[in-house]
Amino acid sequence: MNMNLYGHIAEKYTPRSGYDPGSKPTYMPILDEKASTNEVASWYDWWRHDGQVSHILFSRLSATACSQLSGAGATHHLRRTAQELYTELVNIFGGTDYNTAAAVHEELSQLLFAPNRVHDYITCWRTGLNQLCLAGHPFDHADSLQFFVNHLPLGSTYDMIRQQVLFELGTAESSAQLPQFESVVERVRIVELN
Incomplete structure (x- = not known):
């Protein structure tokens, strides 16, 4: 300060x-x-x-x-x-213990995307991922992407994002080839704005 x-x-x-x-x-x-x-x-x-x-x-x-x-x-x-x-x-x-981190992980794994609430969904994911990193128990990158896209609403535009990300997850030879979480979030935000 x-x-x-x-x-x-x-x-x-x-x-x-x-x-x-x-x-x-x-x-x-x-x-x-x-x-x-x-x-x-x-x-x-x-x-x-x-x-x-x-x-x-x-x-x-x-x-x-x-x-x-x-x-x-x-x-x-x-x-x-x-x-x-x-x-x-x-x-x-600032969850600092394993139990708190496990609860946040479970919450993110079950978080559902409510229609017209894209900002809240993204905010919950960002906050949760930051909490887990700060607690020293980061969410596995591939798992976080999979859970994030699997809980997007059904519909052709979100289905395209989901299929594209799941394809990238399946074909990546290393974690360095996985899409960044923020790039997937940006795709979702673009769909929501259009």
């Missing part, structure tokens, strides 16, 4: 390359009714910086990812720190 706001999501301080006060965790100031003007100003300043960090974390999320956060769609204001948001994002999207 170039704005020196990393402390708002830091869990512990580890001075790897010298002293950096911006890497120390920061905590919300606690106020009571008798707080001084300086304490109130410090509180507002902390929340302003924390809001910047939360915005950085939240602004790049897709609508699908946002809907998975607690409090999504709530009508009341939910104040939470950037650290709480970061922790929730890691819990949802």
Whole structure:
């Protein structure tokens, strides 16, 4: 974070390359009714910086990812720190153990393409594949392509993509000759847009 706001999501301080006060965790100031003007100003300043960090974390999320956060769609204001948001994002999207990875793998294997929901289908696959890679349990490339195209809807345009990818999978002599996942996604997106 170039704005020196990393402390708002830091869990512990580890001075790897010298002293950096911006890497120390920061905590919300606690106020009571008798707080001084300086304490109130410090509180507002902390929340302003924390809001910047939360915005950085939240602004790049897709609508699908946002809907998975607690409090999504709530009508009341939910104040939470950037650290709480970061922790929730890691819990949802950063599966780090084998059981979580196995559950994500199973979910992707059974994921179905809903009509007119191509963006959600692609987003779920991208998110799941990223989770598995980050967890150290990547989805086999050939299997991911096969599951992805096999769950496309039936219809001549999607059938052509499915047959083409399955043919490429069957004739590839090595994994280097397999189509890239993103190139298959792009074919699906082109069909959906036309």
